[in-house]
Structure formats: C-alpha cells, structure tokens
Amino acid sequence: MRVFPSVIVAGALLLGLVSAAAAPARAQEPDVLAAGVSLKVRNEKAPPGGMAQMKVYITEPKPISTGKGRGSFSALASLDGIALMSPANDAYGVAVVAGTRFSIAVASPSATFGLDPDYPVLTIAGRVPADAPFGATYPIRLDAASLEFRDPDGAPYPVESKRGTLSVAAGVSIHDVRPGSADLPAGSVVTIIGSGFEPDTEIKFDETALAAVHVVDATRIDVVLGAPARMHGMEIRAINPDGSRVTYFSYQRTRRALPSAHPVLAATVPIFPYRLAGAATLDTGGSPVGLALQNLSRLAVPATAELRAADGALLGTVSLRIGANRFVVRESRELFGVAAPPGAVIYVRARHALQVMGVAVEADGTARPILPR
Numbered sequence: 001m002r003v004f005p006s007v008i009v010a011g012a013l014l015l016g017l018v019s020a021a022a023a024p025a026r027a028q029e030p031d032v033l034a035a036g037v038s039l040k041v042r043n044e045k046a047p048p049g050g051m052a053q054m055k056v057y058i059t060e061p062k063p064i065s066t067g068k069g070r071g072s073f074s075a076l077a078s079l080d081g082i083a084l085m086s087p088a089n090d091a092y093g094v095a096v097v098a099g100t101r102f103s104i105a106v107a108s109p110s111a112t113f114g115l116d117p118d119y120p121v122l123t124i125a126g127r128v129p130a131d132a133p134f135g136a137t138y139p140i141r142l143d144a145a146s147l148e149f150r151d152p153d154g155a156p157y158p159v160e161s162k163r164g165t166l167s168v169a170a171g172v173s174i175h176d177v178r179p180g181s182a183d184l185p186a187g188s189v190v191t192i193i194g195s196g197f198e199p200d201t202e203i204k205f206d207e208t209a210l211a212a213v214h215v216v217d218a219t220r221i222d223v224v225l226g227a228p229a230r231m232h233g234m235e236i237r238a239i240n241p242d243g244s245r246v247t248y249f250s251y252q253r254t255r256r257a258l259p260s261a262h263p264v265l266a267a268t269v270p271i272f273p274y275r276l277a278g279a280a281t282l283d284t285g286g287s288p289v290g291l292a293l294q295n296l297s298r299l300a301v302p303a304t305a306e307l308r309a310a311d312g313a314l315l316g317t318v319s320l321r322i323g324a325n326r327f328v329v330r331e332s333r334e335l336f337g338v339a340a341p342p343g344a345v346i347y348v349r350a351r352h353a354l355q356v357m358g359v360a361v362e363a364d365g366t367a368r369p370i371l372p373r
Helices: 023-035 332-336
Strands: 037-041 044-046 051-058 066-072 078-084 092-098 101-107 122-127 148-150 159-162 166-168 173-178 189-195 202-205 210-217 220-225 235-239 245-249 268-271 277-283 289-295 301-308 314-322 326-331 345-361 367-370
Touching: 044 051, 051 173, 051 245, 078 092, 078 101, 078 268, 092 345, 101 367, 173 235, 173 245, 189 235, 202 210, 202 220, 268 289, 268 326, 268 345, 268 367, 289 301, 289 314, 289 332, 301 332, 314 326, 314 332, 326 332
Parallel strands: 037 159, 044 166
Antiparallel strands: 037 051, 051 122, 066 101, 066 148, 078 122, 092 101, 092 268, 092 367, 173 189, 189 220, 202 235, 210 220, 235 245, 277 345, 289 326, 289 345, 301 314, 301 345, 345 367
C-alpha cells in the first residue's frame, strides 16, 4: 500500500493552458516543459448534490520545495476540503478561502512534493449544487498566472497546466471517509459517507485487503479492514453495477473552532501531512503570524503555547483545549496579548499528540505555512 499525506478542501478545478505566442517559442516548447512542471486535472463526474473531489497531477516528476497559486470554484455550492500529498509525508499547506475562491501555498522541506505522477499532489472536494442540471459541465479555473513552483534550490519552474472538467451525471459519489487519516489495525471499521450506493456497490481500498463490505443504505457503507491500513491518502474506489464509479483519496475532514478575529486567519484552512506531535517549536519570522493546531482524535486535547522573545524572555502564555476533530487558527495577539516581534519563537506542548504549524500572513491577503521543528 502506498502512503501519502492529504490535505482538506472541496471542489472542481480547471487549470488554464499555457499558450505559445509565436512559432519559435513552440519549437522550443519540449525543452521548456522538460525542465518545468506540467500539471493535469483529471475529469470528474458527480451527481447533483453530490461531492466532487477534483485531483491535480504532475505528469512528469519534479522535486518541488514550495508552490502557490489562486483559484475559483464558482460553479460549486461550497468548498469542503483540501488535501496535499508528497511521498515523504511532509507537504504543509495553507489555503485562504473566501466563498468558492481560494489561494494556497505549499512547502515541502524534502522537496518530494511532485515526485509521484501516480498520485495527485492536490485534491479539492466541493459540493455540486443540488439544482445542477444533468449533462452540465463546469470548467473551473485556477489562475494560471498565479502558479509558482520552485525547485529544491528555490529557482522557479516554468509551468504548464492542462484542463479538467466536472460533469454532472447520475451515479455514485463519495462525500467523506471516517476515520480519514488514522493508522488502523485489521478488523477496524471504516465508514464511507456518500450517495448513490447500491446493495452490490463494490469498494476497493488501494492494495489493502477488505474483510467485509456492508452497504447500510444509499448514503453509507461500513468496511471492515482485512489488514492494517493508513487511511491518510488511501485511494478508495466505489463501483456500481451499472458501471458508474468514483475515486476518492482519504483524509481527515475537521471543523473550525475558536474563529479568529483576524480577517485572513478567519478564512485560513491549515493543510497538514499526517504527522502528530506532543511538542513543537515555531520560528515566527517577525511577520503577522498565527498558530494552527489540529486534533484528529475523538477526545478533546489540552495544549499550552508560549511566546518567547529571541533572547528567551517569556512574552505570553495561553492554555487551549482543542475539541475532537477540530482545528484552530488564531493570531499571536489573540493568544498572547502581544504581536510576535522579530525573532520570536512559539513553543507548543500538548497532553496528547496534535498537528501543529504556524501561519504567516502576507501583505496581499494570502498566507503561507511556517513549518514546525
């Protein structure tokens, strides 16, 4: 079984094609693309009211250390989840979501983000409008001019992107998987939530053996694992007898708690690899900064955060209780009563393992991840 980290958002994605303006440029295009990043969005089908998980692939492996871009999913009723994948399980991301528009920034310290063409680097899940007509197609674009990917040395790649479409069609749809990211032993039960399930719907979990599949009703299937499995990044397929099918990459879909008063951080969704820690350290860098914590467990987790100056002086401390299956993003002033000065460090300690990252707010209203150490 192949294991990758996923991130959380919903939707349909269409990347604009990079066009060549003149014949000489076209003649050199193969060399340019060989050195650059070529993205492809897979075509997807989903029924009205169903969930569509659009998948962005890199067609030729390239090591990517950082990336960013903007997009709009205006054809969807909502954006429900975003996930990232990298072979080293170290791709951290931050999405700032406004309705069905978003910006995203990604960091992979090992630069393995983009090295596996068989798995999507990004998945975006969103709700198809309940009144969407059958047969309709929705090309939803990522702003091609905003795309930026850098190699391990920080040099930018040329970028080509190929379109994908979302078609509204009758059939099966996977909306969510619970638990979505846990490491599970054989015999564990995984619940698939969706629509269009039938008594004979076939379920496949990548290369993982399944002991039993129980179709509860048209919206729920319970699966008993026949072998241990990491659910984070698991490729799940549902196939109906009429041939309709859907592929979904699993991740834990959490909900926001303790909304921030900061306008950017209030719209920020942190995207974590599947890494848990009881303690973490964040270098703030001196820019407006937020702290993001996520709890994947079924119980609330108490945590303590300290803000210390570069010389080690304590500037503030706060105790938090992160609810089950919740995430929190808050600015340093909200947590500690003071802004993080240049060189400041945030220390996080939790009674049980959490996911932790910092969020740096940029002047243009976007944000980027600050990786824990």
